[in-house]
Amino acid sequence: MEVEQTALPGIGLRHEFTTRSGRRIGLVSHRNGRRDLVIYDRNDPDRACETVKLNDEEADALAELLGAPRIVQRLNALHREVEGLVSLQLPIAPDSPYAGRPMGDARVRTRTGASIVAVVREGQVFASPAPDFELAEADVVVVVGSPESTSAVSDILSGG
Numbered sequence: 434m435e436v437e438q439t440a441l442p443g444i445g446l447r448h449e450f451t452t453r454s455g456r457r458i459g460l461v462s463h464r465n466g467r468r469d470l471v472i473y474d475r476n477d478p479d480r481a482c483e484t485v486k487l488n489d490e491e492a493d494a495l496a497e498l499l500g501a502p503r504i505v506q507r508l509n510a511l512h513r514e515v516e517g518l519v520s521l522q523l524p525i526a527p528d529s530p531y532a533g534r535p536m537g538d539a540r541v542r543t544r545t546g547a548s549i550v551a552v553v554r555e556g557q558v559f560a561s562p563a564p565d566f567e568l569a570e571a572d573v574v575v576v577v578g579s580p581e582s583t584s585a586v587s588d589i590l591s592g593g
Contacts, residue, residue: 436448437450441461445462445464457478459473468487470484471484517579518579519579519580520577520583523574523590524573531593533569533570536562537563539590545582546579547578547585548577549574550576551574552568554573574586574590
């Protein structure tokens with residue numbers, strides 16, 4: 434899929450693409466942080482027939498609704514392509530030694546070779562979290578690696 438990016442001087446940035454069914458959709462990211470979802474007229478691709486203004490919370494919710502299932506689909510596709518690769522979803526229990534601590538304290542990649550690719554918190558997906566991302570009770574950590582390395586991550590997150 435080709436996404437066109439256009440600078441809008443004094444406004445921000447516009448991204449647009451055409452769906453398989455021929456609908457043109459755009460997203461205008463304003464410099465002030467506001468986002469507008471734009472649906473263009475089928476007969477005139479330069480005319481917006483609908484614009485939905487999104488505040489930060491609404492934009493985040495839409496991104497999560499669209500993004501979380503895609504991450505899972507991509508991981509599943511990767512599993513089919515790479516023999517021996519697995520992913521686990523590991524909840525952070527209340528008694529985990531890493532609840533309330535930065536993810537990097539667990540040194541998961543160094544100790545196991547597995548990678549934490551996302552953290553899901555209250556329905557929100559944090560893809561590729563940085564080492565300073567603080568884990569919280571009830572987070573679900575998505576780990577990718579070999580069966581042995583992902584099992585080792587489970588042991589680390591539950592027992593230290």
